[in-house]
Amino acid sequence: MVSDNAISDAPFLGDNLALDFINSEYLVEGQPHDCFSDDHSVASWLITAGLLPDDRQVPEGLLTDARALRESARRVVKAALDRAQVDLTVINRVLEVGRPVRKLEWDGERQKFRTALYQNADSPSGLLWPIADALISLVTNDKFEFVRQCEAHDCILLFHDLSKSHRRRWCSMATCGNRMKVAAFRSRKKPVSG
16 A cells, blocks of 8 residues: 555646656756655555556566656657657657557456456556556647646646647646746836836
8 A cells, every 4th residue: 555645746737647747756946856756656646647556566666667767758758849859768668568468358247258458567667658658649649739848937847738729838827827927916016216
């Protein structure tokens, strides 16, 4: 069982699984903050994201692989935004090693065949595969043009602007948006010295 407070500070506001995973590292007062401190904190994030049942055994090395995937995913998104090439080794390794096994099975209750997918939950790549898969879908989708970085000067969070007007500027209106609007208001109200 994984503690809930291990990921209580992880923002889930990217409107995309891969972006939320990248956003598990962010700035607090200009200093990097990593929501992943050990294998269990990564597992807790995966549970919150709906990718792992909370009674599952956590494979050793999950933290190391998660941090490598997160850094690689961040570089891939930046490269896609800049229309540049980047090393895809880590992403492709997770995709290959963690690929779920697809099997044909008989469903006795329905009396017909069905396809079943089995995740390799015994390896870090098996648990992280859905994130790498979501990253592929994101960067190859024609709606990738709506991926943005928060416009707050002290925020590095990414989000997929799925609003109707595609004019979203901040990761969260409640935090960054409000701070930036208050700062802009104050700067307009400063008395002019002269």
